[in-house]
Amino acid sequence: MAVVIDRDECTGCGLCIDECPSEALSFDAEGISTVDPDLCVECGACVDVCPVVAITL
């Protein structure tokens, strides 16, 4: 079921995108982090790195 990103909380810092080992995260057209559930391996790295706790797994 991959990760869920709270679009209201995401600041677009990009830390989660840098941290993702499977390149499942990217910015959408509005500069908010978005996940490709087909690529996410549910490692939790993005959850740990997000400074505003916008990602849950």
Ligand code: SF4
């Ligand atoms: S849980 Fe892991 S694989 Fe999935 S989006 Fe986050 S960092 Fe990437």
Ligand code: SF4
């Ligand atoms: S680390 Fe958190 S605030 Fe930064 S881009 Fe990812 S979801 Fe948004």
